[in-house]
Amino acid sequence: KNQVEQSPQSLIILEGKNCTLQCNYTVSPFSNLRWYKQDTGRGPVSLTIMTFSENTKSNGRYTATLDADTKQSSLHITASQLSDSASYICVVSASNAGNMLTFGGGTRLMVKP
Amino acid sequence: KAGVTQTPRYLIKTRGQQVTLSCSPISGHRSVSWYQQTPGQGLQFLFEYFSETQRNKGNFPGRFSGRQFSNSRSEMNVSTLELGDSALYLCASSGGTDRRAPLHFGNGTRLTVT
Numbered sequence: 001k002n003q004v005e006q007s008p009q010s011l012i013i014l015e016g017k018n019c020t021l022q023c024n025y026t027v028s029p030f031s032n033l034r035w036y037k038q039d040t041g042r043g044p045v046s047l048t049i050m051t052f053s054e055n056t057k058s059n060g061r062y063t064a065t066l067d068a069d070t071k072q073s074s075l076h077i078t079a080s081q082l083s084d085s086a087s088y089i090c091v092v093s094a095s096n097a098g099n100m101l102t103f104g105g106g107t108r109l110m111v112k113p
Numbered sequence: 114k115a116g117v118t119q120t121p122r123y124l125i126k127t128r129g130q131q132v133t134l135s136c137s138p139i140s141g142h143r144s145v146s147w148y149q150q151t152p153g154q155g156l157q158f159l160f161e162y163f164s165e166t167q168r169n170k171g172n173f174p175g176r177f178s179g180r181q182f183s184n185s186r187s188e189m190n191v192s193t194l195e196l197g198d199s200a201l202y203l204c205a206s207s208g209g210t211d212r213r214a215p216l217h218f219g220n221g222t223r224l225t226v227t
Contacts, residue, residue: 032213043203043218051213089156093212100169103156
């Protein structure tokens, strides 16, 4: 069964600090891995998309890494801001499933001043 | 360019009723997919439509159905509502031909079943 596990479930950090969120998956055959940011009451917004051959991708202060051998990904947030407070969702697509995605449970990040 | 628009934003229905949710994709996008988000189960895929045809379907009962019109707008219908159907329903659009293309989500319809 395809699964995506994220850790930690929640995280509190101080403004200006860095943090790393983790994602482990068992989706097969692998197509791509996406990180989304979801603010409360709004739909998810795409941060990065990585295919099998990509092991790092950045979007501003967000840097995602992918290790397809160990089936792990991380999202690193640099110099956090209050606006980074949101849920971060890891999503994995199987290559035989079109747009049918497997979602992780998300990490709820709170950045405090 | 306008984003994905979902209507209504909030709905309150009674158990046993049916409901129809609407989604207007980004102009030019031909794929529309629907998702259910609950605190307990997180985001779960319902189904995807591409050029008026259902291309993929998640593991939900037949009470959940959808359709797509020739202008790519999509509707989702839930019949015989149950309390457990209370959730945020999100739709997303994409061009539909590139599996690596990002999905653009609407802000969802919050359905409460009493």
